[in-house]
Amino acid sequence: MELPSQRKDWVLTREALDQLLEQLDSDRDRAAEKYEQIRRRLMKLFRWRGCLAFEEYTDRTIDRVARRIAEGAEIQTASPYTVFYGVAMNLLKEHWRKSERESEMLDHLIQSQPSAEDPEDLMAQEEEKKEQEARIACLRHCLGRLPSESLALIKKYYAEGDVLDKEQRKQMAAELRISVNALRVRAYRIRGEVEQCVDDCLNPVRSA
Amino acid sequence: MGGKAYNDDLLVRYLLGQLSEEEQSQVEERFINDGEYYERLLIIEDELRCAYAKGALPPAERELFKNRFLIFPDERKKVELAGAMISELSTIALEEAAEPLRAHGEKRNWRERLQAIFDFRSAGMRLAMAAAALVILAAFAWMAIETSRLRNRVAELEASQKAREQEIAQQSDEGRSRLEQLGRELEEERNRRALLEQELAQMREPPSAGGDAGLSIVSLILAPGRIRGGGETKRLTIRQDLSQVRLLLNIGERSAYRSYQALILNSEGAQVWSREALRANKGQGAQFVALRIPARLLAEDDYEINLKGLTQTGELERVGDYYFTVLRTR
Numbered sequence: 386m387e388l389p390s391q392r393k394d395w396v397l398t399r400e401a402l403d404q405l406l407e408q409l410d411s412d413r414d415r416a417a418e419k420y421e422q423i424r425r426r427l428m429k430l431f432r433w434r435g436c437l438a439f440e441e442y443t444d445r446t447i448d449r450v451a452r453r454i455a456e457g458a459e460i461q462t463a464s465p466y467t468v469f470y471g472v473a474m475n476l477l478k479e480h481w482r483k484s485e486r487e488s489e490m491l492d493h494l495i496q497s498q499p500s501a502e503d504p505e506d507l508m509a510q511e512e513e514k515k516e517q518e519a520r521i522a523c524l525r526h527c528l529g530r531l532p533s534e535s536l537a538l539i540k541k542y543y544a545e546g547d548v549l550d551k552e553q554r555k556q557m558a559a560e561l562r563i564s565v566n567a568l569r570v571r572a573y574r575i576r577g578e579v580e581q582c583v584d585d586c587l588n589p590v591r592s593a
Numbered sequence: 594m595g596g597k598a599y600n601d602d603l604l605v606r607y608l609l610g611q612l613s614e615e616e617q618s619q620v621e622e623r624f625i626n627d628g629e630y631y632e633r634l635l636i637i638e639d640e641l642r643c644a645y646a647k648g649a650l651p652p653a654e655r656e657l658f659k660n661r662f663l664i665f666p667d668e669r670k671k672v673e674l675a676g677a678m679i680s681e682l683s684t685i686a687l688e689e690a691a692e693p694l695r696a697h698g699e700k701r702n703w704r705e706r707l708q709a710i711f712d713f714r715s716a717g718m719r720l721a722m723a724a725a726a727l728v729i730l731a732a733f734a735w736m737a738i739e740t741s742r743l744r745n746r747v748a749e750l751e752a753s754q755k756a757r758e759q760e761i762a763q764q765s766d767e768g769r770s771r772l773e774q775l776g777r778e779l780e781e782e783r784n785r786r787a788l789l790e791q792e793l794a795q796m797r798e799p800p801s802a803g804g805d806a807g808l809s810i811v812s813l814i815l816a817p818g819r820i821r822g823g824g825e826t827k828r829l830t831i832r833q834d835l836s837q838v839r840l841l842l843n844i845g846e847r848s849a850y851r852s853y854q855a856l857i858l859n860s861e862g863a864q865v866w867s868r869e870a871l872r873a874n875k876g877q878g879a880q881f882v883a884l885r886i887p888a889r890l891l892a893e894d895d896y897e898i899n900l901k902g903l904t905q906t907g908e909l910e911r912v913g914d915y916y917f918t919v920l921r922t923r
Contacts, residue, residue, distance in 0.1 A: 426625050429634075433608060435661060438856050438864060440909070441899065445862070470625045474618070479863050505872075517673070524677050528685075536685075544682035547649050548640045573636045576643075579678060580671070588906070 397448050401455040405447075408460045423447070423469050430470070434477055442480070446473045516587075523586035527579050535575045542572040599630065604637050609657040639675075642668075646676035648760050659767075666869075680757065687754050811888075812839040814881070815898070817913030826895070826916040833923050835888045841881040842900055842915055848873035848880045850902030854909065855884055860895040893921045 409423075410416035427446055431439035449472050454460070460468050528536060538561070546553040551565075558568040606612050607620045624631040644650045645658050662668045813829045831838065842855070853871040858864055866886050873880045882900060898915040 422628070423625075426631055429631075430621055430625065432665065433661075435610070435664065437664065438867060441856060464626045466625045467622065470622060476862070479861055482863065520674060521677055521681075524674065524681060528678070528681055539678075540682045540686055543643055543647070543679050544686050548643045548647070549649065569636050569640070570632075573639055576639060576675075576678070580674065583674060590906075 395448070395452050397451050398455075401451045404454050405451040408454055409465050419465070423466060426466070427469060427473055430473055431477070436477065436480065442473070442476055446476055449476075519587060520583060523583045524579070526586060527582035530582065531575070531579070535578075538568075539572055539575050539579075542568070543576075599633050601633075601637060604634055605641065608634070608638055608641060608661070609654060610661050611657070642672055643675050643679065646672050647679050648763075683757050684754065687750055691750055810837040810839055810885075811835050812841060813917065814841045814843060815915040815917060816843045817900075818897075818916045826918055828918045828920060829891075830920045830922055831888050831891060833921070838886045838888050838891060840884040840886065840898070840915075840917070842884065842898065842913075844873060844880050844882055844900070844912060846879055848902075849904075850910070850912070851905060852903045853882045853912065854901045854903065855882065856899045856901075857884075857886070858897050858899070859892075865896070866890055891919045893919055 406413065406416040406420060409419045424443060424447065427443040428439050431442045436442055446469055450469055531539075541557060542548065546557065554565050554568060558565045561568065563571070603612070603616070604620065607617060612620065620634075624634050641650070641654075641658055642662070645655060645662075650658060663672065811829065811831060813827055815827060818826070829838065844853075850873070852869070853873065854869045855867065855871060856864060857866040866884075868884065871882050871884070873882050875881075884898070895918050896916070898917075900912040900915065901909045902912045904910055
């Protein structure tokens with residue numbers, strides 16, 4: 386059995402990372418891009434599987450693959466992504482096997498905890514309220530900056546219609562003379578721009 | 594999206610956790626390898642998020658979404674933002690719908706002004722105008738009816754807007770109640786702060802490996818094992834009658850983080866326990882993050898604790914790793 390201390394002895398070194406990138410693609414830039422893609426998709430995979438420590442598990446998946454490569458293994462499949470998926474699933478299975486029963490017990494424990502007013506909680510709530518107000522102000526600012534066609538599209542798509550209604554999507558796509566797929570992608574990307582704009586507005590230092 | 598055909602219903606069911614293990618694996622293997630398929634999943638995820646925020650998901654799917662997505666704090670914020678965006682867009686749509694009605698009202702005033710001009714004409718003109726009196730009266734009557742109709746329409750629109758705002762407020766309440774539930778998870782730790790400080794003062798030496806007989810809680814102070822050059826692995830003996838284990842993680846003299854997140858893993862790397870939004874407490878010459886864990890979760894095994902700190906900018910940084918071994922006695 387691998388003890389935590391033994392496992393922790395191995396850390397992702399620069400050399401191991403280079404070897405991993407080399408296996409992903411011989412072109413350094415493309416390899417870095419693939420690495421980022423894998424990381425993003427693994428994080429989503431763990432989230433969609435309900436793993437709260439999704440970042441931790443993503444790092445551990447990448448570390449495990451990198452360790453295997455550092456120990457001499459080679460990625461044999463046509464798609465390196467599949468190797469990461471296999472390791473991620475093993476980690477998930479280990480996680481479920483041990484923690485399913487315990488998490489149920491913990492849920493029960495959390496639900497049975499008594500409630501009490503705490504000044505720090507109240508302060509946190511107050512902070513959350515202020516943050517919410519700031520978010521709304523930023524949102525108005527960001528919607529105001531959208532080109533009129535983009536604003537009209539998301540207004541119709543999200544506010545006036547039912548986003549899950551296939552018939553409405555078809556009708557709207559026909560009015561705009563684009564395919565339903567193009568409509569959905571366009572609406573999604575405009576929403577992404579708005580979210581990014583709100584994030585930048587709330588964190589001007591980080592976005593600078 | 595290249596015109597590829599996707600089974601959206603399957604993807605919705607994947608995201609809501611309604612697929613068999615085999616079907617889930619098929620979806621995952623595909624999105625891991627196929628960027629367009631992955632983007633389609635992101636689009637459907639966002640459509641579900643917006644539908645949830647708008648209250649447009651059927652009850653069963655709403656419940657599934659809540660249990661599957663709203664367990665992540667950043668997801669709750671995304672849903673809130675989606676709800677706020679839809680609310681803003683609805684307001685803009687209502688304002689645009691009301692605009693022609695307002696313009697109509699302005700036209701009526703212009704007609705009134707014209708009539709006023711005619712009233713100041715000569716007596717002859719007034720006589721001539723008298724012939725049209727019936728027509729004017731009819732026009733007034735029509736305008737009164739039209740005004741009333743327009744007012745009703747505006748009132749309807751306002752009522753519809755209010756209903757939408759109430760709906761959004763209700764959704765915000767649900768988000769808040771989830772936050773409150775999470776807040777309650779922290780209460781136990783916080784309520785014990787005073788007690789912890791007293792105990793820290795008494796703990797000049799780490800507690801003995803044996804659990805204190807007669808107590809329902811056993812405590813252990815841990816120093817980080819990696820960043821401080823490898824602290825020893827401490828042993829914690831848990832008696833069968835102990836209900837709680839309290840671990841005090843030494844984080845040094847100063848706490849530079851807003852809060853902390855702790856994750857306990859067993860020797861196989863499986864997560865045993867985790868907790869977010871933990872606070873640092875002052876002890877003798879150092880600060881500690883206190884963890885209170887149900888003793889029954891800790892079987893005889895080697896454990897590690899990954900402690901991360903939440904920075905002022907919202908990033909999670911590794912603070913240190915702590916190791917301990919659990920022994921069980923009767």
